[in-house]
Amino acid sequence: MAPDLPIQDRQLDMHGISRVEGEGSLHVRIRDGALENVELEIFEPPRFFEALLRGRGFEEPPDITARICGICPVAYQMTACAAIEDCCATEIPESISRLRRLLYCGEWIQSHALHVYLLHAPDFFSCADAVELAMVDRGAVERGLRLKKVGNLLMETVGGRAIHPVNVRTGGFYRAPELGSIRALADPLRAALNDALETVTWVASFDFPDVEGEYRFVSLVHPDHYPIESGRIASSDGLDLSPAEFADLVVEEHVARSTALQARISGRDTYLTGPLARYALNQERLTPRAKEAAATAGLGERCTNPFRSIVVRAVELVFACEEALRLAEGYVEPEPPSVVVEPKPGTGSGATEAPRGLLLQRYEIDEQGTILSARIMPPTSQNQLTIESDLRRVIEDGIALDDAALTARCELAIRNHDPCISCAAHFLDVEIERS
């Protein structure tokens, strides 16, 4: 006889949620068989970047903000450069923009391969980690590690180092990589493109829960290409704004028991950034093989099943490999490798697409270039409220599950959005309370 499950009244506590970057927890309270409360708690200790940047030089944000996140330092560096260059009205030559985009492709490949293979895929096989997954499908995990390695190789070749690259500066790069070293990336990128295409086929075969979310998608859009390092900010309900206008429109709330700020669009409530949003607003501008892979995987014009975000991420892996290959083959050494950025008092904003979503930075500087104020809006704090509403839906749909199964489902629902709590600390433990 099956034991009676105390499912009417219960509380699930998930402390120290695994396979996400950073630390957080989730508390769920179920009363009389109905969901009463979901609280995502971010206990990542605050590091006060926005405060410590004040008084620093306007050339320092790329190195300092990189340290917000070891998984996506290039996103922080590129956004910092964009914001400072916006403030100083610096025109960046096309050859430098293309090299920045190549570096950023390396981070997308590294971060997406990490998330797809090491953090997210184990859930679909009920494995604790990639080491267990390798006992089930060693070839797959090896493929993931190969992809990740090519991403790192790209970042090392252009940026000097995969974690916290040293070659990035406002205005461009300290030194342009030699033509031969960039051309030598073509073969590894071709191999990575094949691995990325196999990744799409592999993840498309996973068994996904049948869930459709209603999302307000927000992402960069660019008329010429799938967005990475530049563009305007668009939403699925018609916004079309510059990064500065968008930053003005977003309200960040500080709630108790969280060191993350929660973002809402003023008057429009919550929104979602990241692969699902980028794909919905930009899929027609994907590269040819990526577009073909998305069609074969059955993604359609948009994907609103958050569990299938892993398929979109795999399609973006194809895109990033294809785009990097194109940029590497067409590489011309920028001469000079950077343009001079002269301090100009005022305020500047920058926005780029970090692998996990939209990242914004805004700086105010004085005539000497000293930073007077800084604002940083990481993707995870923008996505936090939407992740909570996803969790509400997942718990309501799965309320009959026992605590272990419901906890597993919640953790998967959180990982769907590749939250980076270190960035957001301004994020996870899961606690389900049925009382």
Place this chain on the structure above:
Amino acid sequence: MNPPTLAVWKFASCDGCQLSILDLEDDLFSLASDMKIASFTEMSSAVIEGPYDVSLIEGSITTKADAERILAVRAASKRLVTIGACATAGGIQALRNYADVGEYTSAVYAHPDYIDTLTTSRPISALVPVDFELHGCPINRYQLVEVITAQLSGRRPVIAGYSVCEECKSRGNLCVLVAHGTPCLGPVTRAGCGALCPAVNRGCYGCFGPSDSANTQSISRRLVALGASERLISRLFRTFNAAAPEFEQESVRHGA
């Protein structure tokens, strides 16, 4: 015989040094077969209870809860190794040590009363005995393999304490300080990165922290001679290893 157990712990940090373990890629499986990864939240949802043979600590201590947690981690660990600038020197978040944390909190958060934080960011060694400190922001992953291997065989890791200049010379870089007059912390910064910055025509910014017997006053005199302002010098020493004693003293000497 059971394989030795490895645990990885995170405190205030960016996750980059933990990522260095996953960045071992080719060696990740051999590490996972030579050792039992018993607790590593970023990589696995499986947790095995301690004690652990080796614990790797990323991040600095900035909250009361973390100041207590590190005691429990130390008690559960036979060998404890700190990885990275946060765990060995307090990290970039140690800039609060020279500011008013109350003001910092109000600058970032609407409700400072919701925030539980200490007034300083401290290295792990300020709270518990540490068996080995691996420097770098981020650490060098090959040095990490050496440290883990050495811990398991009970020997001292072979990690150089000399300065970036040694690596720079053996790499055949042009000296950016001598040739271009670019401010460079290479002469006082611990080797380990492979002299990456001078290789891209940039001065070293000290992310591996002070080298053994670093003569920080001497490099400062040189920087002054090159026309560097006091403010620039103090800022150069006050980044990712700001609270490392040699760098802290030098930044204070220059007015920060």
